[in-house]
Every structure is written in C-alpha cells, then in structure tokens.
Amino acid sequence: MTEVSIRTATLRVRRGAPGEAPHYADFAVPYEDGMSVLDALRWIRVHLDSTLAIRYSCINANACKTCMALVNGEVEYTCIAKLTPEVTTVEPLPKRPLIRDLVTDILSDEEKL
Ligand code: FES
Numbered sequence: 045m046t047e048v049s050i051r052t053a054t055l056r057v058r059r060g061a062p063g064e065a066p067h068y069a070d071f072a073v074p075y076e077d078g079m080s081v082l083d084a085l086r087w088i089r090v091h092l093d094s095t096l097a098i099r100y101s102c103i104n105a106n107a108c109k110t111c112m113a114l115v116n117g118e119v120e121y122t123c124i125a126k127l128t129p130e131v132t133t134v135e136p137l138p139k140r141p142l143i144r145d146l147v148t149d150i151l152s153d154e155e156k157l
Pocket of ligand 1: 055100101103104105106107108109110111112121122123146
C-alpha cells in the first residue's frame with residue numbers, strides 16, 4: 045500500500061471592512077507545485093469560507109488586472125504569484141479604499157460616473 049502525503053500551505057488573510065478592526069485569518073490549503081495564490085484563495089472560498097471577499101476575472105491570464113493584492117508585503121497579481129508550502133500573507137492594496145477583505149476600489153476617479 046502506497047501512502048500519499050498531502051502537503052499543505054497556510055494562507056494568512058487580512059479580513060475586515062471599513063470601520064471594523066482588521067484581523068488575520070489562517071487557512072490551511074492543499075498545496076501542489078505551481079499553484080498560484082489566487083488558486084488557494086478560490087479553494088478557500090469553495091471549501092472553507094464562501095464569505096471571503098476576493099476579486100478576479102481572467103484567472104491566470106494576467107489580463108484583467110483585478111486580482112492585485114499585497115502578497116508577503118509586495119504588490120502582486122495573485123493569479124500569477126506562486127504559492128509556497130509555507131505561510132503566505134495576503135492583504136488588500138494599502139493605497140486603495142478598502143471595500144472588504146482583499147477587495148479594494150481600483151477604479152480611477154475618471155471611470156466613476
Ligand atoms: S485574475 Fe486577471 S490579472 Fe489576475
């Protein structure tokens with residue numbers, strides 16, 4: 045009998061909405077080589093917490109530019125940022141107005157009518 049070991053990664057996600065005290069939630073996610081941070085966030089929404097607010101559109105095509113967040117303190121597209129089998133911290137963009145969790149208002153003032 046062959047034993048299959050499942051590796052896990054931890055995503056530490058900053059949660060909260062404007063007017064709330066932000067907090068960090070840790071999620072254990074099955075890890076496979078080549079996974080993106082967005083793959084892990086989508087897995088969390090499907091399997092652990094459907095209330096986690098994230099934004100994406102094109103999924104791994106790096107075309108829509110809507111999935112940006114801070115990944116370990118750096119601005120990244122979560123769809124191309126590679127997940128590592130350690131702790132990865134994901135936070136909303138710090139210079140954009142927060143909507144909830146990882147979703148920020150990314151529209152420029154000219155685009156808001
Ligand atoms: S999901 Fe479209 S650029 Fe990341």
